[in-house]
Amino acid sequence: MNYKNKEKFIAHAIFLTGTIFVLYPFFSILFLALSEPGKRISGFTLPSGIYFDNFIKAWTGGSFNTGLLNSFIVVVFVVLITLICATLAAYAFEKLNIFGITPLFALLLIGLVLPYESIVISYYYSMRSLGLVNTHLSLILPQIGLSIPFSIFWLRASFKSIPKSLSEAAMIEGAGRWVILIKILLPQMIPALLTLTVLLFMWTWNEFLLALIMIQDEGMRTAPLALSYFAGNKRYGDPAITAAAAIWVALPVLIVYIFLQRRFISGMVTGAIKE
Amino acid sequence: MSNKNIYRPQSKFLYSSYLYIIPAFVFYILFVLFPLGDTLYTSFTEWNGISEKKWVGLDQYIKNLSDKKITSSIKHSFILIIFYSFLPIIIGLLIAGLMIRVKIRGMTTYRAILFLPQILSMIVVGISWRWIYAPKGPLNSGLDFFGLEDVSRAWLGSFDYSLMAVGLIGTWVMFGFTMILFIAGVQKIPIELYDAAKVDGAGAISEFFNVTLPNLRGEIIVALIFTVTLALRNFDLIYITTGGGPGTSTMIPSMFIYKKAFQMGQVGSASSLGIMLTLMIFTLVSLILITFRERK
């Protein structure tokens, strides 16, 4: 083995080890979910056969159909409204000449670092006084607010990378701000917007604490909340059914990930660097 | 280079430009800044969530700081930083150091798999690991299989190991992210820098410290901020794996905020703990930025 091959061998060995470490919990939970219902498997063994009963029991017993639907509704509104608001703001920050832009931008920094665990108390009591507890809105509105700082930072960096000459040319021709944004800049922004969509989808889909405190009706639960209640509910003490339920909840994000994994990774890796 | 004869149009300052930022700031002010101010105000009061708020000044902060359970929960958070932040960053850096000149096949697949824990709900992650750590779960069965019955135990139920067990879940979630981040960074470093170091007679270790590390500064800042904040927040994972137990051995501030505000009816105290957590995170992020800022 020459020097180069040896290095490659070591690299493969390292990555394979990492891969196994990452995949091990996935496979053990998958095996558990596929195991024979009612039969408690003890971990290290392969399942005796493949049974989908646990998945069916989890689906019907945990009201995951409504859970997935609720999550979907929340995600769609949060992502859409955040994208619209953040695009407009990022455009203004980067391309328009606005007085007082620096302090406003600094103000956004607070939201970028703020742990929302600290302010959920206020969310709850505000929503309660507005009579919005236990509605989709109580999940949608705060998450838009929380998604906006990151989205503006992210989109502003993308606007920056569009050559000035493009908008300048349009400006000379007398195009207004709105037209420049819609006709000239947005087509250039599609990849960035898509990546941001993927990230916002993932974060909103996985949100838990807000749903935990806001939602009381079984029919209003989001998927992760339904999963948590399911795992804690006496009636379904069987870990195999809980495992199947966990897979149901992870599935939508996993499917999107399989198709758009580059966007997830580049979004989180480069998105983080840009800031 | 610029030719002064070419007319460069400048977007004029127009008041109507504010219209573009208003929607975003309405949401931001209503759902981030206002709740923050509201929490700050509540933190100076005694309130059970239903009656009138009673102003008590800094009392809640003083009480929290003298409550042993709370100070120990802060200590737990710092221990978790080792697992969520330091371990993954060290692993990531070491592997990135090895990957300077190596390009291997299948990197895209490795990357996709290593990144996987990042995209999953912490509730799903927690449920998977609850099973791994269960008394008769895969980990203990594996230990028993290799004759290590004495080592196997109920990991999440152990006073000595539960915090570490939860911490290792954090390592599992984070190490793929730091690896990918650092490898991407390292491969952007011009190879000439390494060649120059080699000419100067630098070994692998000095190469790592003199070339790799300084050039990964930006990535290290990002990784530190991302992982440290997650270690301090961390509600979902603790909630689903241990709920803070056994005893209070995995209790962390965000869990206390939830318990105090929504179970024990101590909303003022919970708010002050929330502000303390915010300040802790702001301070640590500033420290990271100051420590690693570009030296001129």
Add this chain to the structure above:
Amino acid sequence: MKKIVFLLSSLIFFSAGINAETLRILAEAGDEGTLTRAITQFEAANPGVTVEASYLGWDDFMATIKLKMADNNPPDLAHGNQGFTVDGTLIQNGLVISLEKYANQYGWKDLFAEGALSEFMWSEDGSIWGSGSLYGINPVAEDVIVFYNKSKLNALGLSVPNSFEDFENALAVSKDAGELPIILGGADGWPIIHVWGIIDGAFVDPNHTRGWIFDPKNFEFNTSSRMDAAKKLDDMAADGYFGTDSLGIGYDDANAMFINGEGVFNLTGTWMTAQLDEGMGENVGAFAMPTSGGHSVGGGGSFALPWHISSKASNPDLAAKFLAHLMSNDFVDDLMEVGRVPAQAPTISPTSNLQAEVIASSNALVGANAKTFYTDWATPGMYDVVTQELQKLIGGATSAEEFISAMAAESLN
């Protein structure tokens, strides 16, 4: 944008819409079997009424019930939990109504001995517990007793113990024979409260324990007999009578394991009767724990979780009518059939051997006036303190003395 506004407003509309003829119930999941039966009967007897019940597991239920009752749109009828932590807060904040009017209308107080309902009685401002107006009601008795695996006990040459010392001997024999003496789901914390209630009951005068729970500031927690109980629990844990993994096992798992033949004894509540019956049939028995010296019996126990009517209920009379159905004579036998232990005497004989033994144990506790409620009822912070401290005691992370002083300190809060 208009579309979005429209969709948003329709979302609000749909998620807040309620039907006046609907009774909304939020219950702890253990009551599902009972309620399912009661709802079918109630809906049949009251055409046009729909009862919507949703259920949460114990931990989630207790974590969220106060918030839910404080909502603008709370369930009409919901479980609370005896004590200042839940019921006290609900009453202090006017979230639930007094049931005096309905108790008189339906004669609930006549069903039980004088003072038997004191755990549901509160002063109007919610500051005094144990007397005053009736704020909750439940037809089911729940007692903490000892379930045991019959074939294991026989194989070990043991019989049902006559004193706590007998019981300890049985534990030692089981351990020596390689059996797990007591199965315990300690990861959840609260199941240890039941174990503590039983051991506490074996040593401490039940009147003193009840007095302490109703008024923890004025009844000393730290008594010598209670110290004996704490030391006993400490020793039992140190001797490995709960196994080594008890703090990593949840309550449901522990019961599933017991059904599958792990553990000789299972110290838990009579609410498990139906499930254990189904899983183990003739192989499971039950007894009330004899006290130290064997002169009496002891153990935690009370009525099941109190039903409360929300002060925002659109039709409180309908909610009360449903409660009256649960409390009615006719429903007593239904309770038996779904495996509960009715607080009123049933007219049918027990449906199984286990149910007979459970009812006998329950009667023994009532006869000895030995039901001592649950430790966590005492103060708002007690649930957290007692579960954490008991986990520490079982896990060897604290001493009996430290346990007692932590509990005594919380008693003054």
